[in-house]
């Protein structure tokens with residue numbers, strides 16, 4: 001290779017022939033459609049990707065809700081490079097390294113009061129499975145061994161582990177696996193109520209009483225059988241469902257009344273998406289555990305985390321006199337590269353005040369996304385912090401076809417990355433987006449959608 005030759009890993013993506021795409025089974029992707037017309041990203045910086053054919057693509061989704069500080073930020077890149085050359089790996093079982101302890105402390109500093117420990121994993125799915133296991137371990141340690149059931153919510157997304165899809169409520173994600181889901185799981189109703197709440201700005205007014213379904217589930221199963229309730233404070237992957245005013249407070253109160261742990265899955269809402277470090281602070285409803293991933297490292301190195309109240313850690317750890325207290329962990333829990341990326345990311349969030357920037361931008365964001373109300377096909381728009389869901393009418397009874405076509409058109413014609421689920425377009429740009437780029441994003445979405453039949 002000459003000095004000017006491209007690195008093999010980044011070379012010639014545009015020239016990939018169809019058969020060169022064959023070997024990869026792509027996740028959550030229409031593989032055949034993708035391989036017939038690939039959408040390949042080659043590089044990224046700040047608010048933009050560059051496609052393999054050299055086009056600038058405005059990132060309207062922070063990757064997958066995860067690149068909160070924008071792409072390839074220098075301090076994070078440097079921290080990862082330094083870690084890779086200093087301590088490539090350290091076992092996390094019966095051994096430690098300074099980075100994971102330091103990151104845990106930094107995360108605890110921005111968590112709600114009472115949260116004192118963080119258990120690291122590698123993804124949101126693992127953070128959720130860890131939380132479910134911790135809930136069981138906690139009740140066992142307290143001598144309430146009958147508390148083994150979980151309550152999730154319809155349309156909830158908690159990753160793709162068997163635990164996550166069991167408590168989750170997205171039907172296609174479980175359809176092939178229903179024979180082997182966790183036993184002892186029930187679901188609350190979802191909170192989407194377009195008849196009463198369509199085009200709500202911020203939190204919808206109607207639906208707090210939907211939380212009372214938890215009382216009904218407690219009556220059905222018995223409080224003494226229920227370990228935990230898990231919900232996303234704002235449901236993201238299902239297409240942005242904002243909690244109705246008063247709803248989360250009611251869930252918290254019912255959990256408290258029955259000794260049930262409340263888990264907030266903040267894999268998407270964590271790290272500034274709503275204008276506070278975590279949604280728990282935004283809503284001022286404090287759960288017992290918070291699951292995290294994505295923005296913890298600005299997505300530059302995979303990492304998940306399960307944050308717990310000190311009482312939970314103390315209860316589990318003190319229940320064992322000697323030896324390992326909790327038989328759970330991952331080879332890469334607290335990996336040195338992830339820890340370095342996380343520390344640099346949290347520093348950057350602090351330096352640029354990114355954890356509160358969504359609060360500053362929220363009024364402009366709300367105005368911009370609701371300016372699409374007269375757009376062709378639109379049936380609902382909802383927003384909070386720096387998140388929006390734009391729901392389109394379904395075309396000819398084929399759920400998702402219109403939004404998918406808009407997504408492909410947006411990428412190729414408008415040069416913008418959006419995310420769709422069913423016929424809902426979800427927008428969640430990096431928190432560094434400028435006001436001008438907010439309007440640019442919305443204009444691109446409008447043109448892409450209005451081209452659709």
Ligand SMILES: Cc1ncc(COP(=O)(O)O)c(C=O)c1O
Nearest residue numbers: 123124125157158159265267268
């Ligand atoms: C709320 C929530 N929980 C869990 C997950 C799963 O995270 P991962 O894909 O990192 O496993 C996601 C992913 O989008 C999520 O939004």
